[in-house]
Amino acid sequence: DAGITQSPRHKVTETGTPVTLRCHQTENHRYMYWYRQDPGHGLRLIHYSYGVKDTDKGEVSDGYSVSRSKTEDFLLTLESATSSQTSVYFCAISESGGFNYGYTFGSGTRLTVV
């Protein structure tokens, strides 16, 4: 989607290794989010950020950490990847936190942990 880029698009990693996914935006939006999507569960919120260095946990935050040192970048780190973290990860941005405007989602990162 225009204005939001996720990298990498696909990744295969081994159990126990750290992995970092990057979300980059060019919209200067204050709010950024990480979701994961699994069959039968829909999208679940992992972490979100409401400003530089301001982050908070979502519904499924165990095993994940995030950092936001610049407005444009929101990093998701799997500290020690497990097979249960095999999923499709989506980043989203919002200008107003869902009040006056909607969210814009990235194209996703497909992560496989073997």
Added chain:
Amino acid sequence: DAKTTQPNSMESNEEEPVHLPCNHSTISGTDYIHWYRQLPSQGPEYVIHGLTSNVNNRMASLAIAEDRKSSTLILHRATLRDAAVYYCILTYYGGSQGNLIFGKGTKLSVKP
């Protein structure tokens, strides 16, 4: 968390209107109603959102019941490209902002 209830699936014919229902009986006075759709192998796409009044945009219309306990997304003329999973979501207030908590959505099929 405020929950929404949607039918698992619906079918429509191409070029006919589609009405996608959503029940949200536990909605609070400040919850916004959002609709997103997701095409296969893509991220969710914003469709429309509203608070109390009906809303229209180039993609769809949102009709909100007077008591706000239900809403309907209206696609005025379905096309094959509208085949997707449609999510009705209430803004969830966690921390200092609203977050979106997704349900399982309605899978819309469009027949030529």
